[in-house]
Amino acid sequence: MNTAQQTARVGLFFLLGVALIWVTFETLSDGKIFKDNGYTLVAGFENLKELKQGDEVRMAGVKIGSVEKTRLAGRRAEAILRVEPGIKIASDATATIVMAGLIGTNYISVDLGTPGSPALADGAELHTKVTADINTIMSEIGNLGQKLEGALASITDSMKGKDGEPGLFQKIDKLVSANTESTTVTLSNLRDITTKLKDGEGTLGKLINDPKLHDDLLATVAEIKSAAADAKIFVTETQGILAQVKSGKGALGTLLYDEESAANIKATVKNFHDVSDKIARGEGTLGKLLNDDALYIGVQNTLKKADRAIDGLGDSGPITAVGVVAKSLF
Amino acid sequence: MKQLNTILLGFGGAVQLLLQSCKYLGTLPRQRARFIEQCYLIGYTTLPIVAILSFFMGSVLALQSGYSMQNFGAKQFIGSLVGLSFARELGPVIVAILVAGRVGSAITAELASMKVYQEVDALVTMNIPPARMLVMPRLAAIVVMMPILAIIGDLVGWFGGALVSKYVDAIAIDPEAYFSALRRYMKFKDVATGLVKAEIFGFVVVLICCSIGLNTRGGPREIGASVTRAVVASLISILVLDYFVTKALM
Incomplete structure (x- = not known):
């Protein structure tokens, strides 16, 4: 292998390595190539x-x-x-x-x-x-666990008892033991009552067992319903009357709600008051009649004279009756 | 006592070699051809084995973790598990071990041969320091190539994990979900930490191998012994350094 080829390979290898390092850096530094x-x-x-x-x-x-x-x-x-x-x-x-x-x-x-x-x-x-x-969350669960533990300890204490105090079960046991006799009697009474009820004895038993009572009850209820319906009608009518009265219709309405009638009544009452005052003061014929004794005495004398005249008439006969009356009177 | 002395001698020789090499860093442009050749040998030719090993390591990691995690319903986190394991730990260590086994042994064998057959002595006679011509280009090449090998190892390992997660019935996770989980729990810092570790491991491996190779004494038999010693020393150094570097980078 010649030197040039070797150099090229080493150069390529170097560049490849640097590129890989760069790609790794970009990938791991922020998850993407371009920032x-x-x-x-x-x-x-x-x-x-x-x-x-x-x-x-x-x-x-x-x-x-x-x-x-x-x-x-x-x-x-x-x-x-x-x-x-x-x-x-x-x-x-x-x-x-x-x-x-x-x-x-x-x-x-x-x-x-x-x-x-x-x-x-x-x-x-x-x-x-x-x-x-x-x-x-864990902390809350821990707190909850502690509270639960406390609650369970309290329940256990109340069940078993603590510091010499009897527990719930002991208390119940004691209560039951102390009242065994009373409980037996009560239960026996209850059994008697239920037996009587079952047999239809007594008012309650009959109420439960007797069909006649049931029918009567139904009839009573029907009557009550009917009475209620009547009452309803009555109330409705009364409401109608009241409405009429309120609207000023009829005698009562006029009396209660008509201003003119009220004024008339007031005037009438005042007139009555004046008349009664005059009578009390002895004014007028009626006042004198009631208050003046002279009229009474006069009437009494007149009546006495009339009495005498009638007596004379009886004695003298009817022919002289006119003369007697005239004599008695004059 | 003798062993301790040998270790200390080796450590001192390596540090000395490093300092000498750093002194000649300025000559790197003039040794471009040598540098390219070392890059080719260290990086390019190592790539296939790094890729194959990383792929199967990623696959096995996904398979094992998926098999275990499905028991408690956490198999959707396989992506992040494989990703983080590979980026932070497995990728750099695997690549460093491969470099030690493949490149380090070759370097030691080459330098030990040169030393045994007095080629190094010839260089010294010609006033060519071995640190300049034989060590510095290799150190520069490993510095450049190691992160590239490590990132390729990481990516291939992730890809292997993704394939296994998709096609193994017991796991059956889409690559999208796999890489989503990987991205969700990973930052580039995790990858960068792995690259720094790979860089340190690779540098130490090459330095140890060069140092042991140049300090070979005796005949041809010593070449093999030096190679064995260099690979063992490299592997131990990788794993010991791994702990301290990881702790330092956390």
Whole structure:
């Protein structure tokens, strides 16, 4: 082999090696050959958990980019996301850190947002939401386990008893033992009652067993229904009457709701009041009749005279009756 | 005590040879033809065996790990396992061992022959330092070729793992998933670490082989003994250095 051929082969081999190193570098450094494809978004979180550079960004499960960088920014952690060109992310879309596996693989999930929302521009900030990671869940499960253990211990204590206090079962046992006699009597009474009920004895037994009582009950109910219907009609009529009265119709309506009648009644009452006043003061014929004794005395004298005249008439005969009356009177 | 003395002598001789070679680094452009020849011998002719060995090492690694990992449902991580193992550890070590076995033994045999047959003495007589003409081009060639052999070894090993993962029924993982897992858990830093390790191993192997070859004393029988000693010393150095370099690069 001549030197030129050897040199060419070595040169080719060298170039191949350098190319392979370069391809490996580009592939592993950011997952693609050409950098700065697409645009970046900033997602701020309280804690990035296991998220690291190169992790995927997915929208509805489809990979749309990757985490370009993670950094601390003041009191929060920020993930710089590189999103593929042509993918629009709505301004109200929310990013969450999602756990892909139990061994610490995470990715950022971005939801679709509201249709019609404006798309985020390069360098814009995404809304984020905190989700529970496996550590939080485990911690919660641990707390739950402790609470469960406490609850079970309390139940066990109440069942078995604690510090010399009898447990629930002991208490129940004691209660049952102490009241065995009463319980037996009660049960016996209950058995008697149910037997009587079954045999149709007593009011309740008859109520249950006697069909006549049932029929009577049905009839009574029918009567009550009928009475209720009558009452309903009565109430309806009464309501009609009341409506008429309220509308001022009829004597009662006029009396209650007619202004003119009210004025007449008031005037009549006032007249009565005036008349009664006059009578009380002895004015007028009726007042004098009631208050003046002279009229009474006069009438009494007249009646006495008439009495005497009648007596004289009886004695003298009817022919002189006129003369007697005239004499008695004059 | 005598063995320790031999080791120390060998270590000292190698360091001395390295310093002498570095002194002649400026003469490299003038020795371009020699450098190209060494690149050809060290790199180009070693490529097939590196590729074959790496391919089957990757395949076996995928097969073994896939067989074990399917028991607990983690076979989707075969890609990352094979990738990381090859890039960080297996690739550089395999390539260095192959270089020690194939190139290192040849270098020692050649230099030991030259030494035994007094060619080296002739060079010295002509005021041509052996470090300049025989050692420096080889060291320069291994420095250039070793990362290339290592990256090819890595890639072929990954590819072998991917093929086994796809076509072995017990594993049955698509190459896409395999390389996705590989990429997910790997950074170029892992590969670069492996390349640096391969560089160091290769350089040490060539230096040891040159040093032992040039220090051969006696007759032709010593040539074989020097080759054996050079290969053994190279392998031990590779594995001892592996630990310390790995720890230093972590």
